[in-house]
Amino acid sequence: MGDALGSQFFVPVNRPLLQRRETPPGPWQWTDDTEMACSVVAVLAAHHRIDQDELARSFAEHHDFDRGYGPAVNRLLRLVREGGDWRELSAALFHGQGSWGNGAAMRIAPLGAWYADDPEQATHQAEISAYPTHQHREAVVGAMAVAAAAALAAGPDGPPSGEALLDGVIDLVPKSAVAAGLQRARDMLDYGDVGTVAAVLGCGRRTAAHDTVPFALWSAARALGDFERAFWTTAQVGGDVDTTCAIVGGVVAAGRAGTPPEEWVRQTEELPGWVPGR
Template structure:
């Protein structure tokens, strides 16, 4: 039986949450030995803002069948838990939306009216790609709508589009080169797109540290510093969540976010990893 759009989105959300929650454990100093030995630290692993925001995307898709921007902004604001690790800019935006502010104005305040170019829109968008599996053009359109609510800068939007397209086509298990070629076909021109072009050239390189030295690893918390590397990692391991995770984590940087992106694209985490991850919030079921 073919999975429904809601089932596919929920599956991507679960896979994203595992990458996010497990990736976040390697910021804890006492877990570093486990990370270096590729062993799992003690659970349960708590997810971060990446999963919380992705859960709102899944909820809005289930309620509307597409991205309704006002509904998404309201859900982001309502479910915003400061302790989940939100960046200061996004945290402020969501607080002001709760107080009655207009997200359309607030989201464009950073960067002289361009909005944030952070990786926040890319980190949460995999459920959009899964919902529109096999329809990468619509996945790209809906991803742009989801990004604009908090990250309207063209580079942040491009990062979200690239990840959503990747999640849309990943179930077909294309070859690494074909995978990135299709993502590039739909990613707007700019720094993110150029980074993915570089990632395409590095597919024969197996060392994540080398790839990250060229592409970034999310340390700058920017779309262009995050998305190209995650797509490189996903492209090389579309059929193996566990290898995709460890490859991504090995590069360091913004590990919870890079692993959330890769996890959401690749999907199907090991059952033991799912059981070690904090359950999704009840409100998104």
């Protein structure tokens, strides 16, 4: 839902609605963020862990070019469908550095909810899940951070405080630009000016993990248990709105208190029929 509604604000005619916190008419179509998240869920349902080969196969098999994938991942998934080795293709991206984009993070919140009783395992499985498409350290850590946040939000004792959420995530991820951004996010939890926070942390305009994940988790931490507030806080600063809202929505909704508005549920495109438990 965060992905689908967030994507509506790329349309110029809908942007004035943000200031009034009004939603555009539905149905709201989801993007590649949700399509890839569905593959994560399908692999977990089938294997009870992340199987990288199966995940890459599912990404490639269900790849819909019109869902807004970036050009590098579009090409990678096409080549995987044609028999290419995801290990070689993913490692070769961006002159052999691998992608540091936010794609591995945007799709991973459901995995965190899956491992609600084990945030360390969520972090480990998220790391494994990133490599079929994103092998740069920052992209991998971004996925780890979002999965850890969702697992902590979905814990049996209910969502933690915002401070506890970010502290828990920081403790679970390795040293990186993403981790440094999360520490800044922790220090800025009391800031009321969302625009200032986004200017410091980034809001996905560069579609990089370290320019996306710290702000998204700051926003989630500020509104655990309140999906609607979390969405509007995130969307109002612009940037990569579908991705930041997908991350925030996934983390907040992982907690039992983070139920989305029923009216929004009705306007969101249904998940594809191949998703287990749909």
